[in-house]
Amino acid sequence: MVVQTCLKKKFFERSPEEVAKDLLGKILVRKVEDVYMKARIVETEAYFGPEDPASRASKGRNKISEKMWAEPGTILVYNVHKYQMLNFVTQSKEEPSAVLIRALESLNFDARTKGPGLLTDALGIDKEIHGQNVLSSNEIWIEGPEGEEEIYEIEDSFRVGVTEDLNERYRFFIKGNRFVSRPKV
């Protein structure tokens, strides 16, 4: 029997790169009224602080980005065109950084989740949960099998769609998973 455990604060108190990799394979649970939607995280991206040109923290503090300086685990939601992007704050209040959820493998529902904008649509995520903490929210949280070995390979690439990327690969995804938004790099 696999024991599902909610993540602890410590999980998010690490670099966005580590958190992004470790979120792969975890189960995202979204509760809307009496409906529970469960999905496996299969693709993520790490964003750093002011030194990362693609990060919203590099544009200074504003109404959206200020939550990057909040507690690790804080939920950050912002829009790109007509879509919402779901992120979790990592590291610490002094070192703003975050992980973007880019694709999910739906487990108990049927909707398109192959892309950061599509998955928020599927889960009904909008700014209502912006600023909540994924460690304490009862509308969205993350579970993971404890002490299980990874049964998949992690592949990486440069980040998708950014106007100015860093010189490292900060996109991570589960190799071969059919829900990954852009399997080829």
Place this chain on the structure above:
DNA sequence: CATATGATGGACT
């Protein structure tokens, strides 16, 4: 399969 392009709308300055 690959790459290219147009539509898209909310939030900020």
Place this chain on the structure above:
DNA sequence: GTCCATCATATGG
């Protein structure tokens, strides 16, 4: 008015 961490469609090999 400008920016954007997107998506769907169309085209070519």
